[in-house]
Amino acid sequence: MTKKEYIKGRGAQENKANKFLQFSYEMRDDFLEFCRIEGEEAANNKTKYIPAFPKTIVNKVTSPDVRMQFSMNPYQGCEHGCIYCYARNTHEYWGYSAGLDFERKILVKKDAPKLLEKKLRGKIWTARTIVLSGNTDCYQPAEKKFGITRACLEIFLKYRHPVGIITKNALILKDLDILRELAKDTLIGVHVSVTTLSEETRRILEPRTASIKRRLETIKILADNNIPVNAMLAPIIPGINSHEIMNLAKAVSDRGALSFGFxxxxxxxxxGHIFSDWIRKTLPDRADKVLHQIEACHNGTLNDSRYGIRSRGEGKIAQQIHDMMALAKRTYFKDRVFPKLNTDLYPIHKQGQLRLF
Structure with missing residues (x-):
C-alpha cells in the first residue's frame, strides 16, 4: 500500500488531524514502504464498534435554519462514508478524526431506548417530533448488529409519540411492521436521501449506502404502505449531481414521495480538506472545476456559516439550482402535501398504559 492508493469502500482517504488535539498521527512514506516489504498492513480498514454511555439521548436543535426541534442519534460516526457529510466534524469532539475515523470508529449507544423512555416519561415533556438521524444515519450497517433504532421505535409506538427518520439505507424496511403501526395514527415521517441516479457516482460519493435502485424501491414500498416519505435530494454538488435535479425529482415522485427538500x-x-483530498484522487480531471463552483456558491470559499444562507448558497450557480428545484416542484409535486405529525395521542399514553404487542 502506498500513500496514493485509493481505499476502496471508504469515502475519506485519510485521517485529518483533530483540531482539538495537541498531537497528530501521520503515516510516513518510509513506514508505508516498510509495511509493503514486510507484507504487513499499515492500517486496519475494518470497522470498530465502541460503546458510548451518554447521560441523555434527546438533543434540542437550536440552529434557526434547521427544520427540526429535537433529534437523537443511536450511533456517532457513520459507516456509510458519505464524503460531504457535515456530521464528520462532530467526531472530533469524541477525540477522533473527521476523516477515516468517522467511518471506521462507530460509537454505539446501547442505552438509547432506556434514555428515550425516561425522556418521554418526564413530567415536563410535551409531544414534539423527535428526529432519528439528525446527525448520523440510524440505519447504518451497525443497526443490523445492535438493533437500537428498532428498540427506540418500539418506545415511540408505546407512547404514541411522533418521530421522524432520516436515512439512505434500505435497512429501514426491516422495521416496516412498526412503521405501519405508527403511520396509522400519523406518528411517522420518513426522509429518504437520494443524491444521484448514477450508481457509479453513488459508489464513490456514498460508498457503503444502499444502491440507488434499492433506495428508490424503499421509497415505493414505504409509500405503498401509507408511510409518508419526503425525499432529500441533498446535497446538490455543482459539477457532480447538479445536472440530475429534474431526473431526481421525477424518480422520487414516480415512487410516491410526497415532497422533497435540498x-x-x-x-x-x-x-473542506477531506473533500478536496477525495476529489483529487477520485475525479482528478474535474476536481478544480467542482471546487471552484462550490466556492462560487459561498462567496469564494468552500463554506459559509451564516444562518439561512449556508445551506442555500448565493450567486448564479446557486440561483440556477434553486430555479431548477422550483421547476421540479411545480412539475412533479403539484398538490402533494407531507402531513403534519400527530401530537394529540401522547398525553393519553404518557404513563405507558398501551404496550406494543
Missing amino acids: TVVRLNGAI
Missing part, C-alpha cells in the same frame, strides 16, 4: 453543498470545518 441543500447546496457546503464543506465546513475539516470537511
